[in-house]
Amino acid sequence: MSEAALRILLVDQNVTRASILEEGLREAGYTDVTVVRDMQNLLRRIVDADPDVICIDLENPNRDVLEQMFQVSRVDAGPVAMFVDKSDADMIKAAVESGVGAYVVDGLKKERVKAVVDMAVTRFKAFNDLRDELDRAKQALGERKVVERAKGILMKERGLTEDDAYALLRKAAMSDNKRVVDIAQAVITAAGLLR
């Protein structure tokens, strides 16, 4: 059986992340990939796409919509969910930590589908790490602006050089066991009050 025969459905409202995963899957030879971004009538769309495996981002409240498909697993022969036995525990952990939920619709293809889920986990994790890094960079930039403003206030009010103003902030931070940005924020707040 070729990889191309697997039908894969991605449910992700994050366009960039979905494209990264879609691209990876296509490169690996999976050609039948459907991406759903519009959550209206999600169940209907899934039924129409008739996938073998579904990957959904965990930030999506519609994950519960999807679970409806798996409520019947014992009495009637129907779709089964991924992770049906205890041996899947490590895989659930990896998936949840990377922020992806995976479901196998056809239990017989479970082994083949594992490669797809593994890729979803890896790509989601890479994307989320990148996003976290970006958030941190943005935060660092914001903090630098705060420190710059505080330095400016100290230079003006106390007639310090830029280096001395920073040294003063640092010294206060160290003696108060606080971060420089917190002291800088306090300086800005205080200056606002005294104005």
Next chain:
Amino acid sequence: MKLVIGFIPLLDCASLVVAAERGFAAQEGLDLRLVRETSWANIRDRVIVGHFDAAHMLAPMTIASTLGIGHVKSPFIAPISLGLGGNAITVSLSLWEQMAQQGASAGDFTLAPAAALKRVIVARERAGIEPLTFGMVYPFSCHNYELRYWLAAAGIDPDRDVRLAVIPPPFLADALRVGQIDGFCVGEPWNSVAVDAGVGAIVTPTSALWPRSPEKVLGCRAEWAQRYPEPLEKLLRAIYRAAVWIEDPDNHGEIAKLLAEPGYVGCSAELLHGALKGRLALLPGAHPVPLEEFFVPARHSATFPWVSHAQWMYAQMVRWRQIELLPEYAAAARGTYRPDIYRAALAQLDVDIPRADTKPELFFDGRTFTPPP
């Protein structure tokens, strides 16, 4: 000790929020970290993989996980209930109009409105119109079973005569507005949100279908409970004290304000206040009416994990073909509820605790669920 607890933005996460915010957890030496989640599936998975020590859970979900229906089998326990009731069935204004023409009237919580709905459904079927769609929040939820019970009581087959669809609570009012669904069963504040938005009519609070009915529980893995018996007992005492505090009408305003914060439920404090007082507007623009024992956080042993509740839920899973009827499944469902842990935790508080684990459960159609021995 630090405990991480997952929750979904709903009125009945109140005792967890109050335990964390009003010092009841701290009093027990617990540092409660509440984490808001977006889906019940995430809550379950994050308890299973150990991100959460325990969570605000749909009571039937703990049983479904224990039995391994629809997902990995992972034994859960429910050692305390997070209150009784708090749900309602709401329909679109156009469906309400059709039901009213068939004899339904606002504030009538008998079988009559469901019987009127049955006549609407029969008429639609004769005219060749598509079946009605009802929303609920999760396949293993009291909402699903209450809605099905209500429909079936009037002779409506929930699997043949209507369609049932899972829709997350915050999307229900919009789904009703655009006609994606014709009605739903959900916990507060989401019924009132639909009425307030002028798109829905509350047909019945589920407290009228089944007085003092279960809803959410604190759920955790059985293994976790075994490994951390003392922190669990402390947590139960903190939740119990928080629930008693919530019961006091003098505190309702403060709780509503607290829950209304974006980090918790994030909706209008006024709607939450109404639900806490048990006063809901049934129709857009109508005055709120008092509903008897609508949401009960602590009174009437509301936090006690009645084993008969677990037995009823398992019976519904069997009734609606989610699982077979087998003695070992019945025993596992029963064993998910842990009144023994509840009693041990609360023994030192000198409060009234039921001696029996089960009781007969009375329903609006005159039927009684007698728990099997």
